[in-house]
Amino acid sequence: MADVVLAIRDLHVTFETPSGPLEAVRGVDLDVQAGEMLGVVGESGSGKSVTFLASMGLLPTRARVSGSVLLAGEQLIGASAKQMRSVRGRLLSMIFQDPLSALNPVHRIGDQISEMLRSHQDLNRHDAEKRAIELLEIVGIPQAGDRARQFPHEFSGGMRQRVVIAIAIANNPKVLIADEPTTALDVTVQAQILEVIERVQERFGTAVVLITHDLGVIARVADRVNVMYAGRNVEQGTIDSLYDHPSHPYTRGLLASLPRTGKQRLTPIMGFPPNMLNPPSGCAFHPRCEFAAEICKGDLPELKSLGDLQTACVRANELPKAEVLK
Amino acid sequence: MTEQLLQVTNLVKNFDLRAKNGSRRKKRIVQAVTNVSLSVAKGQTLGLVGESGSGKTTVGRCILRLIEPTSGSVVFEGQDLGSLNFEEMRALRRKMQIVFQDPFSSLDPKMTVGSSIAEPLVVQRVPGDHSDKVVELLELVGLSADHSQRFPHEFSGGQRQRIGVARALALNPALIILDEPVSALDVSIQAGVVNLFEDLQARLGMSYIFIAHDLSVVRHIADRVAVMYLGKIVEIGEQESVYSHPTHPYTKALLSAVPLPDPKTERKRNRIMLEGDVPSPVNPPSGCRFRTRCWKAQDVCAQEEPVLQLRSTGQMSACHFPES
Numbered sequence: 001m002a003d004v005v006l007a008i009r010d011l012h013v014t015f016e017t018p019s020g021p022l023e024a025v026r027g028v029d030l031d032v033q034a035g036e037m038l039g040v041v042g043e044s045g046s047g048k049s050v051t052f053l054a055s056m057g058l059l060p061t062r063a064r065v066s067g068s069v070l071l072a073g074e075q076l077i078g079a080s081a082k083q084m085r086s087v088r089g090r091l092l093s094m095i096f097q098d099p100l101s102a103l104n105p106v107h108r109i110g111d112q113i114s115e116m117l118r119s120h121q122d123l124n125r126h127d128a129e130k131r132a133i134e135l136l137e138i139v140g141i142p143q144a145g146d147r148a149r150q151f152p153h154e155f156s157g158g159m160r161q162r163v164v165i166a167i168a169i170a171n172n173p174k175v176l177i178a179d180e181p182t183t184a185l186d187v188t189v190q191a192q193i194l195e196v197i198e199r200v201q202e203r204f205g206t207a208v209v210l211i212t213h214d215l216g217v218i219a220r221v222a223d224r225v226n227v228m229y230a231g232r233n234v235e236q237g238t239i240d241s242l243y244d245h246p247s248h249p250y251t252r253g254l255l256a257s258l259p260r261t262g263k264q265r266l267t268p269i270m271g272f273p274p275n276m277l278n279p280p281s282g283c284a285f286h287p288r289c290e291f292a293a294e295i296c297k298g299d300l301p302e303l304k305s306l307g308d309l310q311t312a313c314v315r316a317n318e319l320p321k322a323e324v325l326k
Numbered sequence: 327m328t329e330q331l332l333q334v335t336n337l338v339k340n341f342d343l344r345a346k347n348g349s350r351r352k353k354r355i356v357q358a359v360t361n362v363s364l365s366v367a368k369g370q371t372l373g374l375v376g377e378s379g380s381g382k383t384t385v386g387r388c389i390l391r392l393i394e395p396t397s398g399s400v401v402f403e404g405q406d407l408g409s410l411n412f413e414e415m416r417a418l419r420r421k422m423q424i425v426f427q428d429p430f431s432s433l434d435p436k437m438t439v440g441s442s443i444a445e446p447l448v449v450q451r452v453p454g455d456h457s458d459k460v461v462e463l464l465e466l467v468g469l470s471a472d473h474s475q476r477f478p479h480e481f482s483g484g485q486r487q488r489i490g491v492a493r494a495l496a497l498n499p500a501l502i503i504l505d506e507p508v509s510a511l512d513v514s515i516q517a518g519v520v521n522l523f524e525d526l527q528a529r530l531g532m533s534y535i536f537i538a539h540d541l542s543v544v545r546h547i548a549d550r551v552a553v554m555y556l557g558k559i560v561e562i563g564e565q566e567s568v569y570s571h572p573t574h575p576y577t578k579a580l581l582s583a584v585p586l587p588d589p590k591t592e593r594k595r596n597r598i599m600l601e602g603d604v605p606s607p608v609n610p611p612s613g614c615r616f617r618t619r620c621w622k623a624q625d626v627c628a629q630e631e632p633v634l635q636l637r638s639t640g641q642m643s644a645c646h647f648p649e650s
Contacts, residue, residue, distance in 0.1 A: 157603075186377035187580060188579060192600075194585075213512065216585030220589075240589050253514060254513060258513060258587050259520070261545065263546065268518035269517075
């Protein structure tokens with residue numbers, strides 16, 4: 001078993017809304033192992049982003065966060081602002097879907113990378129600039145020396161995302177959280193960015209958490225995957241076991257709803273995602289689940305080992321084997 | 327040969343950048359669509375795929391004359407749309423409808439769902455009370471009669487998209503342009519909406535132009551596919567031949583860039599990694615527009631523009647060095 005660098009235990013996040021408290025994350029347990037690529041998949045509102053924003057201490061103060069997030073032994077929940085500032089960028093970095101809003105439009109790219117370097121390392125201006133250019137080369141930006149003197153608007157979407165990655169890895173963090181990093185990009189550019197992320201992961205041994213709704217992206221680059229639904233982690237395991245014989249009915253449903261190479265009719269998941277102001281009792285997926293029984297409405301199911309997977313479904317043992325999808 | 331419903335020939339759309347910002351700088355023209363020719367048969371689906379800036383949405387809007395094409399002809403049921411005046415065009419729009427990508431901004435938040443769906447009937451001065459028709463349409467798209475008095479904010483994305491489809495169906499169109507109709511939806515919801523499109527086509531027999539950047543969905547739904555790059559069609563043909571034997575290098579690269587939801591296939595795949603980004607349509611490369619990113623490019627690609635040619639696998643592609 002590899003070392004766990006980021007351990008999330010019983011994480012809860014609640015937002016106060018005009019219609020009452022909304023619990024977006026409802027007890028998530030999750031481990032990120034050193035140097036791995038962990039995919040986190042879920043639909044909008046499943047709590048996948050909020051889980052990691054909470055770990056980064058990036059949620060607005062009105063959000064109530066409880067539970068435990070240990071990063072290399074250091075507790076991040078309840079940490080002071082000063083402590084979080086020292087963690088962010090040095091041990092834990094995050095990149096987002098829209099690289100343009102992550103960059104400062106009035107500062108040169110090179111300066112923005114230098115700023116990140118100098119806020120955590122004792123470097124003089126000259127050395128920081130040199131290192132910034134090296135980082136731009138690592139993420140595959142041609143003519144890095146010249147490009148470092150340019151502004152964000154002079155870069156294309158894919159190039160901006162590379163710059164953001166360069167900033168995120170500047171201090172060689174233990175974990176890089178990538179929240180839908182390729183969703184706004186075209187597929188040919190997406191392929192390039194995924195390659196950059198993989199290269200960074202291999203070269204620096206950085207653990208990467210890749211948050212996405214795209215099961216194809218996860219199949220391409222991830223080692224393990226966590227499936228989230230309604231603020232809970234419902235299934236986790238290596239990509240091979242999860243794609244080959246998914247156990248949780250939600251995971252099965254997700255995989256079955258994707259268009260494949262053939263012309264067979266698609267199988268949607270019935271119903272709608274739950275209203276998180278008033279989530280269903282017990283397993284939140286039960287109103288949409290074809291295998292639901294009375295027992296599913298009772299307690300919140302916990303993750304249990306089932307073969308190579310861990311599944312939060314009380315009926316997982318009784319379910320028929322999932323069909324192999326082609 | 328199946329009967330053609332729509333025939334687009336040499337469609338061109340240039341946008342003048344100067345006109346928009348009023349500056350006196352040198353004239354800059356975005357060549358959004360250049361010499362696009364395509365046809366749609368009755369009851370069939372044409373998939374239009376390409377990356378952002380490829381001009382696929384502009385083609386859709388030019389067909390409906392929601393924007394005026396710069397040149398070229400659009401013939402619909404034997405009528406040349408360019409020759410019609412405003413009133414005639416308005417009458418013809420009964421037969422051509424569109425569903426937009428964003429189900430949130432395409433419905434008026436202050437109108438009930440029922441009145442949104444009935445609006446095309448009102449605009450086209452269809453006589454009578456429309457409430458029965460609205461109920462029929464709601465049921466056709468998998469919603470229920472009591473939804474008609476509610477407002478858009480009470481519905482989820484997938485339901486709103488169904489409302490948009492019901493509205494497009496109100497006038498029994500022969501052609502519906504679906505502009506990224508499932509891109510904004512979660513995968514589990516997407517499948518249901520794609521199935522709905524297929525059911526409606528089987529039942530009502532209309533044609534679709536399905537515009538999308540998601541190649542897997544297009545593979546599933548389209549009979550024929552046109553691949554666009556920087557305003558031009560680089561490959562067009564039967565879905566099966568384009569996907570199984572792509573002959574244009576861009577098509578091949580695009581298909582290989584799509585991640586498939588199967589780790590074993592993904593590990594075995596040979597991927598073609600394209601360098602760089604799509605060039606600016608203000609100043610597109612000479613000759614073949616794809617040559618700046620193409621691994622096969624030779625001198626001739628810069629000098630001579632390749633034309634669409636029939637390949638042995640049945641589709642047409644525009645390349646000097648086609649894949650075989």
